[in-house]
Amino acid sequence: MKDLRITALAGGIGAARFLEGLIRVIDPRNLTVIVNTADDLQRYGLYISPDIDIVMYTLAGVVNPKTGWGFRKDRFFCLKELGKLHGEDWFRLGDRDLATHIYRSWLLRRGWSLTEVTDTLRKRFSLRCRILPMSDDPVCTRMATDQGTFHFQEYLVKRKAKDRVRKVHFQGIQRAQASLPVLQAIDRADGIIICPSNPIVSIGPILRLPGLRPFLRKWRSKILAISPIVGGKPIKGPAAQIMSGLGMEVSARQVAWLYRDIVKVFILDRQDLALVPEIESLGLRVIVTDTIMKDLQAKVRLARVAYEALRY
Secondary structure, three states, X not given: OOOOOEEEXXXXXXXXXXXXXXXXXXXXXXXXXXXXXXXXXXEOOEEEOHHHHHHHHHHHOOEOOOOOOOEOOOOOHHHHHHHHHHOOOOOOOOHHHXXXXXXXXXXXXXXXXXXXXXXXXXXXXXXXXXXXXXXXXXXXXXXXXXXXXXXXXXXXHHOOOOOOEEEEEEEOHHHOOXXXXXXXXXXXXXXXXXXXXXXXXXXXXXXXXXXXXXXXXXXXXXXXXXXXEEOOEEOOOOHHHHHHHOOOOOOXXXXXXXXXXXXXXXXXXXXXHHHHHHHHOOOOEEEEEOOOOOOHHHHHHHHHHHHHHHHO
């Protein structure tokens, strides 16, 4: 039976782990991944795309399995010296990781678009799936907290997501546009998967691109989402702090509500079985399965459940 063409909307570690399973369920050439770039930043004159790199490194099999980001067995000699010179080394950039950022920055300075650079990088890592930044235009996630307003990476990494969140602002979002390849990937897909990523700061910026949510709404019948919240807690990352700070319930039910207008099928964990009637009342078809991806077998199993749900 012919593979469906799948387009996935993705954030960082949770999405990368799911996609690691998906490329073992379908031919990777039938997969396009649209990745959040609102938490991109510049450090030491280098342009860094954390979510793109997490997805790319994970699918290439070189990611650090303990952290979910960076290279396996990387060294930090350069960062150590930069810390002596600059006094700040809170954003951990390994020596091998720096090569990616140097190459990306060099190409961008030569006038390449982020889409072109990302495609070149994924080829260098021998990836057969496509990886697309959500936009070639700059968008910056700013976290307004009770201690001030910070870039998302500063809030997450330097301040360890301890500050109470009051508001999330996507600076530049009104001027940003989804690229033509992004729109084509959505239009031509047989199925669209919203990966188990933070719904506010990972998937949220993608959906906030002007015109993209109404465009997705046209394809609601072929869109599936996987909850990143299990039993009232995120599997990874600061979703709980962010959602509660914004006055939201930290639950799969809340995630379903956020996606209710663009999603037809919603996957949640067995721990949240009691939420099925309420989520179904939103007009969603609910599938209950094990969503915690503790090993590769679990990743493949979840990916297969999602893929088969789109097929039938």
